[in-house]
Amino acid sequence: MAWILRETNGIKYYSSQLLSNFPWLVQGFSTRWEENAVGLNFGSSLGEKGLREAYKRFFAVFGLQPDQVHTVRQVHGDLIITIDQFKKENRLQEADGLMTNLSGVGLATLHADCVPVIIVDPLHRAVAAIHAGWKGTLAGIVKKAVKQMHRRYGTEPVDCRAAIGPAIGECCYQVSAERYRLFWDKWPEFKKGEREDVFSLNLVEINKKLLLKSGLRSDNIDVASLCTSCHQVFYSYRRAKESGRMLSLVALK
Numbered sequence: 001m002a003w004i005l006r007e008t009n010g011i012k013y014y015s016s017q018l019l020s021n022f023p024w025l026v027q028g029f030s031t032r033w034e035e036n037a038v039g040l041n042f043g044s045s046l047g048e049k050g051l052r053e054a055y056k057r058f059f060a061v062f063g064l065q066p067d068q069v070h071t072v073r074q075v076h077g078d079l080i081i082t083i084d085q086f087k088k089e090n091r092l093q094e095a096d097g098l099m100t101n102l103s104g105v106g107l108a109t110l111h112a113d114c115v116p117v118i119i120v121d122p123l124h125r126a127v128a129a130i131h132a133g134w135k136g137t138l139a140g141i142v143k144k145a146v147k148q149m150h151r152r153y154g155t156e157p158v159d160c161r162a163a164i165g166p167a168i169g170e171c172c173y174q175v176s177a178e179r180y181r182l183f184w185d186k187w188p189e190f191k192k193g194e195r196e197d198v199f200s201l202n203l204v205e206i207n208k209k210l211l212l213k214s215g216l217r218s219d220n221i222d223v224a225s226l227c228t229s230c231h232q233v234f235y236s237y238r239r240a241k242e243s244g245r246m247l248s249l250v251a252l253k
């Protein structure tokens with residue numbers, strides 16, 4: 001399985017092939033490209049009006065109106081909120097994940113290099129959208145999401161599908177020795193090789209391993225393997241220190 005570049009109404013976005021097997025689900029990860037130019041951006045530099053327009057254009061690709069899509073104020077934590085009503089709150093809650101089993105409710109997270117993870121329980125028809133930066137990854141936010149889906153919807157990890165989207169790759173993500181050690185002190189079993197001179201983290205792989213640890217099957221995890229810093233089609237904070245953001249979206253039809 002892989003993630004595929006698609007285009008609708010001039011908007012280019014990636015989506016997981018594995019998740020496209022479900023006709024009752026829509027899912028996509030935006031790129032910078034619209035009408036073959038750099039356009040679509042969900043960064044705060046656009047101002048409220050510009051953002052509203054960008055949201056409207058992207059959501060329309062998936063047949064959704066802006067008032068159907070729930071977002072959060074992302075704070076690099078491990079809190080996942082449950083959406084159990086159609087009405088959006090006016091004030092954004094601080095969290096880094098959302099989950100729901102309601103049809104017609106979109107869940108969206110914002111990304112520049114941080115890992116987007118979508119978890120789908122096809123048996124109970126429930127979904128989660130996660131923003132996993134290094135802090136969220138270290139806090140095990142994806143494990144927490146699987147547990148929370150189990151408690152709330154009766155989700156069994158073995159039934160789940162997960163899609164890990166474009167994010168900063170190991171190729172471009174050198175960190176301090178301190179940050180590097182935080183991960184291997186916590187999960188020594190994840191460490192590969194003995195090199196101690198290059199401190200590169202592979203957040204995508206760590207999130208995949210956490211999903212496996214949670215009980216998901218390997219062939220039920222679809223990894224995009226696209227580095228946001230290497231590929232100009234994405235905004236990357238590491239590459240450009242710019243305020244551009246992509247959007248990760250999932251909804252039950």
Ligand SMILES: [Zn+2]
Nearest residue numbers: 171172227230
């Ligand atoms: Zn890279």
